[in-house]
Amino acid sequence: MxxxxxxxxxxxxxxxxxxxxxxxxxxxxxxxxxxxxxxxxxxxxxxxxxxxxxxxxxxxxxxxxxxxxxxxxxxxxxxxxxxxxxxxxxxxxxxxxxxxxxxxxxxxxxxxxxxxxxxxxxxxxxxxxxxxxxxxxxxxxxxxxxxxxxxxxxxxxxxxxxxxxxxxxxxxxxxxxxxxxxxxxxxxxxxxQFVGKRNAPSALSGKDAPSTGSGRYAAPVIAAIAGAVFTGVFMGGAGAFVASIAAANGIGAKSVGLFVAFALMASLVGALTPSIVGNRMSPIAMIGVATAGIIASYAGMTSASPLIFGAGYVAHAIFATIGYVYFLGVVRSLDFTDRIYVAYPAMDAAAFAASAELAGALLSRSTPTALFLISAVLMVICWFAAVAASRIAASGSPAALEPI
Structure with a gap:
């Protein structure tokens, strides 16, 4: 150590x-x-x-x-x-x-x-x-x-x-x-400034960092990839194509404008929630809650009722933002290199581009339900990957996030 x-x-x-x-x-x-x-x-x-x-x-x-x-x-x-x-x-x-x-x-x-x-x-x-x-x-x-x-x-x-x-x-x-x-x-x-920057998980918890083992690099890399895919799915999927999804459900563009406005305001709640909850709950558990909330919101977004659809989209914005912030925290807490988390925004952008391409292809060839199903599967995989990253890090260092 x-x-x-x-x-x-x-x-x-x-x-x-x-x-x-x-x-x-x-x-x-x-x-x-x-x-x-x-x-x-x-x-x-x-x-x-x-x-x-x-x-x-x-x-x-x-x-x-x-x-x-x-x-x-x-x-x-x-x-x-x-x-x-x-x-x-x-x-x-x-x-x-x-x-x-x-x-x-x-x-x-x-x-x-x-x-x-x-x-x-x-x-x-x-x-x-x-x-x-x-x-x-x-x-x-x-x-x-x-x-x-x-x-x-x-x-x-x-x-x-x-x-x-x-x-x-x-x-x-x-x-x-x-x-x-x-x-x-x-x-x-x-x-x-970055003088005396923290270059190990120990700096986040005051405990020793792993000196050997594949988990030293695997944990932050897995967490970063999972977080990037998570972000890409919610931003490049339902987030970017809400108008197309609403149109497929028979909901007009005027209503979509209201949904987007409410979702933007609701995302403020999602952004602030982690600062209030903090580490009272495990970050991995909170990502799981966010994942479940996003998947539940997809059910509302399959409705032809503007009220139910709008409620689903607003809920999607809240839970997606919560998950995004917690992934930021998880990636940072596991990154002893001080460089992986700096690359994380670029990974988010790449995942967003890939997800938008996939979502566009799905919506042009199939229904929004197919997009929701694939998005839900990817979200669950991202959460399991975050759990795995936490456990890998914990196996090599007590400084890592406690696995749930």
Whole structure:
């Protein structure tokens, strides 16, 4: 057994301010992908481009963002988080302004690729800092609550107040302003910097970490894959195709808009729940509860009644968010390398893309029931994988999560 890793020493600024700043930066860093559909809707209206061109813009943005997020485990500990975050925010604002004032329609793809590169550098240092907090689960829970609230407010205000009057330019200027507002928060990341970072499960519990055995690497890798598939299934399945599922049940698009709005608000409850429950219940058990809740929500989403369907979709949002946050905590608690959990958002994105492709193919060839059945099976497998990861880690170290 290795000696327990000492807790990191915090610098002079208050830890609460550092945690708030990391959460704010993470919220801004993931804002663009959360509202990309609204941005591109404004772009389509302002520039008159087709759906195919919008797909190209989206692919360019995702490619640029994917490059920096996918490589984050290699650069996030080799750079100064304060400098890289501040520089990324300034570069993102400049790139957005270039899209607004300098780049023509024929070069929009290049512009959005650059926006993806620059904005993609904002979230990883903040996400890493949250994982190095004294209670990562609570930090992720509160940060996700904040990011969901910001996204919900922005998603409501942009189409109602900005797009009708100012179009694409107004939308991008507002987003650039939000990035600038978050700029001072970058200076606080020095206090949650990665000096003295916890590089073993022992740092999360004060106990020894395993020094040998396959479980040393198997546990965090299995947990990360399970969490990524879990996230991909709920986001790329019922989450992304709710309109198609509702239409197959004979429910109109107007009702779907209300369901999505209520689900966004309900996800705030799901995001905050882990910070309230904490470790009073085993994280693995809570993932099991979330899995059961999601599967139960599928039953409601097979109904032709708008009320029952909507209730099922809202429940789906709550339980999916709970499971997502707890998986964040589990992956972090098992990751002694300090790099696997940094790669976790990129794994989520890859799983989301694969799940969306699978869901689209299923819905085009079969019924929503087939999608729900396959999703339920995958969810259960993810939970069993989380249980297995916990047991593997526990067999090599008392520092791991207690198996249920």
């Amino acid at each position: 290795t000696d327990a890793v000492a807790a990191p020493e915090l610098a002079t600024a208050p830890a609460r301010y550092s945690g708030f700043s990391a959460g704010a930066l993470w919220s801004v860093g993931i804002l663009l992908p959360n509202i990309l559909s609204i941005i591109f809707q404004a772009t389509q209206q302002s520039r008159g481009i087709g759906a195919g061109d919008l797909g190209t813009l989206g692919a360019a943005f995702v490619l640029g963002r994917g490059i920096v997020i996918g490589t984050a485990p290699f650069w996030v500990y080799r750079t100064n988080p304060r400098q890289i975050t501040a520089g990324a925010i300034i570069a993102t604002v400049a790139a957005l302004m270039a899209v607004v004032f300098l780049i023509g329609t024929n070069r929009l793809g290049l512009g959005w690729f650059i926006v993806g590169l620059t904005s993609g550098c904002v979230a990883p240092p903040a996400y890493t800092a949250l994982g190095n907090a004294r209670d990562p689960l609570r930090s992720y829970s509160i940060a996700l609550f904040g990011s969901s609230l910001i996204a919900a407010i922005v998603a409501y205000l942009l189409p109602t107040l900005i797009v009708p009057h100012y179009g694409e330019k107004g939308v991008l200027i507002v987003i650039a302003a939000l990035f600038l507002v978050a700029l001072p928060c970058a200076w606080a990341l020095r206090d949650t």
